[in-house]
Amino acid sequence: xxxxxxxxxTKTYDKGKVLAVNDVSFDVKKGELFGLIGADGAxxxxxxxxLTTLLLPDSGRAAVDGYDIVKNYKIIRGSVGYMPxxxxxxxxxxxxxxxxxxxxxxxxxxxxxxxxxxxIYVQIEPFKKRRAGQLSGGMKQKLALCCxxxxxxxxxxxxxxxxxxxxxxxxxxxxxLQRLKEQNITILVSTPYMDEAVLCERIALIQxxxxxxxxxPAAIIRSFPSELYAVKADNMHKLLKDARAFEGxxxxxxxxxxxxxxxxxENNGSAVFLSYLSGRDTTGIEIRRIEPTIEDCFxxxxxxxxxxxxxxxxE
Amino acid sequence: MKQFLxxxxxxxxxxxxxxxxxxxxxxxxxVQIVLFGFALTNEVKNSKIVVADYAKDIASKRIIDxxxxxxxxxxxxxxxxxxxxxxxxxxxxxxxxxxxxxxFNDELQHQNKAQIQVIADAxxxxxxxxxxxxxxxxxxxxxxxxxxxxxxPYQIIPEVRMLYNPxxxxxxxxxxxxxxxxxxxxCVMMTSVSIAREKEKGTMxxxxxxxxxxxxxxxxxxxxxxxLSLINLSIILLLSVFLMDMPVNGSIVLLFLESSxxxxxxxxxxxxxxxxVESQQSAMLISxxxxxxxxxxxxxxxxxxxxxxxxxQIISNAVPAKWYYVIxxxxxxxxxxxxxxxxxxxxxxxxxxxxxxxxLKKFKIRxx
Numbered sequence: 001x002x003x004x005x006x007x008x009x010t011k012t013y014d015k016g017k018v019l020a021v022n023d024v025s026f027d028v029k030k031g032e033l034f035g036l037i038g039a040d041g042a043x044x045x046x047x048x049x050x051l052t053t054l055l056l057p058d059s060g061r062a063a064v065d066g067y068d069i070v071k072n073y074k075i076i077r078g079s080v081g082y083m084p085x086x087x088x089x090x091x092x093x094x095x096x097x098x099x100x101x102x103x104x105x106x107x108x109x110x111x112x113x114x115x116x117x118x119x120i121y122v123q124i125e126p127f128k129k130r131r132a133g134q135l136s137g138g139m140k141q142k143l144a145l146c147c148x149x150x151x152x153x154x155x156x157x158x159x160x161x162x163x164x165x166x167x168x169x170x171x172x173x174x175x176x177l178q179r180l181k182e183q184n185i186t187i188l189v190s191t192p193y194m195d196e197a198v199l200c201e202r203i204a205l206i207q208x209x210x211x212x213x214x215x216x217p218a219a220i221i222r223s224f225p226s227e228l229y230a231v232k233a234d235n236m237h238k239l240l241k242d243a244r245a246f247e248g249x250x251x252x253x254x255x256x257x258x259x260x261x262x263x264x265x266e267n268n269g270s271a272v273f274l275s276y277l278s279g280r281d282t283t284g285i286e287i288r289r290i291e292p293t294i295e296d297c298f299x300x301x302x303x304x305x306x307x308x309x310x311x312x313x314x315e
Numbered sequence: 316m317k318q319f320l321x322x323x324x325x326x327x328x329x330x331x332x333x334x335x336x337x338x339x340x341x342x343x344x345x346v347q348i349v350l351f352g353f354a355l356t357n358e359v360k361n362s363k364i365v366v367a368d369y370a371k372d373i374a375s376k377r378i379i380d381x382x383x384x385x386x387x388x389x390x391x392x393x394x395x396x397x398x399x400x401x402x403x404x405x406x407x408x409x410x411x412x413x414x415x416x417x418x419f420n421d422e423l424q425h426q427n428k429a430q431i432q433v434i435a436d437a438x439x440x441x442x443x444x445x446x447x448x449x450x451x452x453x454x455x456x457x458x459x460x461x462x463x464x465x466x467x468p469y470q471i472i473p474e475v476r477m478l479y480n481p482x483x484x485x486x487x488x489x490x491x492x493x494x495x496x497x498x499x500x501x502c503v504m505m506t507s508v509s510i511a512r513e514k515e516k517g518t519m520x521x522x523x524x525x526x527x528x529x530x531x532x533x534x535x536x537x538x539x540x541x542x543l544s545l546i547n548l549s550i551i552l553l554l555s556v557f558l559m560d561m562p563v564n565g566s567i568v569l570l571f572l573e574s575s576x577x578x579x580x581x582x583x584x585x586x587x588x589x590x591x592v593e594s595q596q597s598a599m600l601i602s603x604x605x606x607x608x609x610x611x612x613x614x615x616x617x618x619x620x621x622x623x624x625x626x627x628q629i630i631s632n633a634v635p636a637k638w639y640y641v642i643x644x645x646x647x648x649x650x651x652x653x654x655x656x657x658x659x660x661x662x663x664x665x666x667x668x669x670x671x672x673x674x675l676k677k678f679k680i681r682x683x
Contacts, residue, residue, distance in 0.1 A: 052524045054682045078526035088517035092332045093325065104321040105527045147521075 001066055003155050003186035004028035004051060009060035011046050016058075020046040022209040023060070028155075028188060028202075033181045035200030036190040037294065043209040044190040045085055048159045051188070052082045065154055078106075081153030085160045087140045091133030095124055095143055098132055099150060106151035116183065117146045120176055138169025145176065149185075156180070158189040162196065174199045194295035205298050212301040217294060224292040224300060226250065229270055230258040233277075234284035246276055253299060260296060318527055322535035329509065330539065340505065344497045344547050348554045351489040362446055363389045364411040365400060370419035374429075374457075381453045382413070387446070404436050411435045411446045423461075490555040491643035492616025495636035497551065498544060498574065499581050499610050504602040505540045506585030511598035514589075520682065529680050537582045544578045545571070564650030570643065573660060577639045580667040584635075587674035610636045638663045 004027065011021040021043045028034040036044045049055040051064055053073035062069045064076045089098045099121075103110050114121070120142050127135070132143060141161055148156060158177075162170040174196065177187055189200065197203045198217040205212040205220070213220055233239040236259070243252045243259055248269050250262040263269025270287060277285055292300075330336050366382070368375050382388050391409070393399075403409045414432040416422075423429035433450050435443040510533075513519040522532055548571070555561040563570065585602065592598045611617055613631035620631050631637050638659045645651040645659075653660070 049520075049682060052520075054520060054523060056681060056683070074526075077524050080524065082521060082524040084517050084520045086517050088521055090325065090329070090518060091516070093328055097325075097328065101321055101325050102521070102525075105318050105522070105525050107318065107526055 001030065002027045003030045003032070004034075004062070004064055004188060006047070006051070006062045007060050009047075009050060009057045009062055011043075011050060011055065011057050020209050021050070021057070024206070024209070024211050025060075026204050026211065026214050028186060030186055031181065031184045033177060033187045033189070033199075033201045035197055035203040036188070036206055037192075037194065037197045037203050037298070038190070038206035039192055041208075042206045044206060045159055046209075047206075048082070048084075048157050048188070048190065052080060052157055053077055079154050081148035081151065081156040083144050083148040083156075083158045083161055085163070087132075087144060089132050089140070089144055089147060092131060094129050094131050095135070096128040098143060099146055102147040103150045108151045110150065113150055113152045116152055116180075117149050119179060120149075121146050136169075137165045138172070141165050141169065141173060142176075145173075149180070153185065155186045155188065158187065160190050160192065162191060162193065170196070194293060194298060197294040203294070205294075205301060207298075207302055212298070220294065220297050221292055224297050226262045226266060227269075228290050228292045228296060229261045229263075229287055230255070230290045231261055232258050232284070232286040233282050235282070239277075239282060242277065242280055242282065243273075246273060248272055248276075251300065255295070260290075260299075262300075319531055319535055322527075322531070323538050326509070326536060326539040330543065336505070340501060340543060341547065341550065343501060344493075344551050345554065347497055348490070348493050348551055349558070351493045360387055361389050362387060362410045363391065363408060364413060364446075365391050365393060365403060365409050367393060367400075367412065367414040369417040370415040372418075372420035374420035374423055375415040377460075378415075378431075378454060378457050381457060382450070385449065385453060387449050400434065404434075409436070410443070411450070413450060489616060490551070490559065490561050491640050491647060492614055494548065494551050494574070494643055495577070495614055495616075495639045496607075496610050497547065498577050498639075499584075499606050499636050500602070501547060502540055502544050502578050502581030503585040503588065503606050504599060505543075506536055506582050507588040507592065507598040507602050508595050509536055509540075510586065510589035511592050511595045515594050523680065523682075529678060530675070533586060533675070533678065537579075537586075540582060541575070541578055544581075545575070548574050548578075561647070563647050565646035566652065569653060570646045573639065573642050573646065573656070573663075576660065576663055576667065577635065580635045580663060580670060583667060583670040583674050587670055587677065590674055590677040590679065609634050613637055614640045616640060635663055635666050638666075 006024060006026050009021055009024050010019075012019050024043070024047065026034075036047060038044050046055065050057050050062060051069060053069050053076050056070060064080060067075045069076060090101070093101065099110055103113075124135075124139050124142050124146075127139065132140065135143065145158075145161065148158070162173055165173065170193075177189065178199075181187060191197070200217065202214065202216050203220065204214045213223075215223070231239065231243070236254075236257075240252070240254060240259060243249055243261060248263050248265055250264045252259060252261050254260075261273070263273065265272065270289075274285070274287065330340065364382075366379055368379060379390070379392075383390055388411075400412050404412075412432075412434040414434070416430060416432070419429050419431070431454065433447055435447050510519075513522065513532075523529065552563065552567075552570075556563060584606075588598055588601050588605070592601060613620065613627070613634040614636045615631070620628055620637070623631070642656045642659050642663070645656050649655075
């Protein structure tokens with residue numbers, strides 16, 4: 001049995017004016033660490049809220065642990081753990097009071113499930129008398145995770161748990177998720193950070209409410225259809241314009257300090273491109289073939305019109 | 316039950332750790348009762364007056380004693396000439412001068428008629444009228460005393476009888492009004508803001524995705540504010556009894572029971588507001604605008620409802636505080652029992668039930 005099933009769900013806001021989730025389907029297996037990857041406004045939070053029974057879908061059906069999200073919402077509410085996007089604990093209560101409050105609300109005690117949260121809680125325990133509002137971003141996330149875990153949920157929903165958290169805490173956070181996975185807790189996590197995608201077992205790429213692809217990160221990278229090149233020159237702006245003008249370019253976008261390019265001609269595209277550049281007095285050219293990242297796959301999977309937009313923005 | 320208790324405890328933490336809330340909760344009533352009780356009363360107290368007693372006989376002494384006992388005046392006894400009196404008026408040192416001519420008692424005893432000159436600074440006509448009114452009533456009072464002692468018929472004295480408020484005190488009118496205002500304001504605002512805060516901060520999302528039932532969320536919000544409001548009520552009553560000399564003539568238990576009813580009305584109104592707003596700010600705004608104005612206007616303690624045009628009189632019936640005001644006046648001032656106010660109580664209870672049902676119906680168990 002799947003831990004989460006999501007079947008042809010469509011959800012609109014403002015009486016159908018805003019399409020948030022468009023006919024999305026996926027399955028999460030028991031004990032899986034599943035990632036929803038997408039930019040802000042892609043519909044990740046909507047999917048989480050539908051699964052946590054906070055929103056009703058316009059059409060389609062979904063279930064958590066086999067329970068229907070509409071009919072059996074009470075059962076789901078009692079058994080899942082949910083950590084919303086923004087920090088949502090009581091800022092004026094201390095760490096200990098927050099944890100104690102949520103433990104009691106979920107009908108358990110800190111003692112009962114201490115084992116589950118121990119690894120995380122020991123890190124913030126020295127500050128347990130401090131109010132949650134005065135914690136750093138990383139500590140807040142740890143506390144929120146403790147509160148979401150305290151009742152030993154069967155499925156854990158983490159909506160952008162690492163947004164606004166420093167990179168060290170982010171890394172720690174993902175290590176914690178790996179350990180939780182070993183406890184056989186199904187974890188659904190969303191993130192806008194592409195580099196975190198490879199840490200999931202399977203990921204779903206979402207853009208504007210639509211599912212682009214679902215697979216393991218490795219399989220998604222493998223499915224990248226062509227050779228990818230990173231190019232650099234002294235004048236990047238001119239390089240981008242030239243690359244766009246080059247007729248052999250299949251796709252081209254700024255990526256950090258490089259341009260990522262694919263060519264229509266797989267065999268000698270890069271060679272033709274180099275000779276094209278040398279005729280346009282470009283200095284400091286650097287070109288090499290690279291392995292695509294999840295982000296490259298994401299951009300490649302985006303519908304044509306949106307790719308253009310993204311490139312325009314990056315220029 | 317344990318869940319419920321821990322929730323109530325959490326609410327108390329919220330209140331006691333937020334200075335602003337605490338100030339609003341307990342500062343507001345104290346400021347308002349003092350403000351309305353003292354600063355904004357229409358009675359004139361401790362006015363400086365000059366009494367020139369050229370008679371110095373038993374009658375003049377008796378009247379001056381009465382004036383002194385009245386609390387309305389700060390009396391300076393001198394024997395100034397006309398010029399000095401005029402100057403004192405011009406400088407604004409005194410508001411009123413009372414002059415007893417010599418042989419005052421003689422005239423009164425023998426001719427059954429005597430004169431006292433009362434000069435008032437009428438640049439503030441309201442105060443002047445009020446002050447001369449106080450003086451005349453003191454003199455009338457003395458006259459009736461004389462009549463009791465001897466059976467000599469003096470003039471016909473108009474019989475003025477001030478029911479329930481013989482000294483024309485301001486507090487009896489204001490205290491019940493302020494009680495209604497504060498209970499409404501504080502309760503409505505506190506509940507609506509505290510639920511709106513859970514929504515705004517996102518904690519409502521977590522609470523909904525928990526085995527805790529939404530109805531319990533509401534209840535555990537209501538309990539702390541109910542208790543705090545009762546404390547508030549006690550503060551108001553203590554202030555009005557000891558600071559304002561305002562009696563509680565009727566049953567104090569009945570007063571607390573009726574007040575509890577109003578508090579529940581206000582809590583359900585706050586709940587109703589919280590179901591339609593998303594932010595603390597709008598919750599605060601709606602409660603302030605929606606409660607403050609109608610309560611002030613239509614309760615009857617600032618503007619008599621009888622003087623309003625008929626449409627406004629009809630509207631005033633929809634304001635819960637109006638009924639509570641009638642109830643509190645009946646209990647505190649007239650000392651009446653439940654039999655006199657069962658109708659108002661019934662109306663208030665009906666309103667409460669209506670508000671409670673509507674707001675519970677409207678309370679969302681999901682985000683949309």
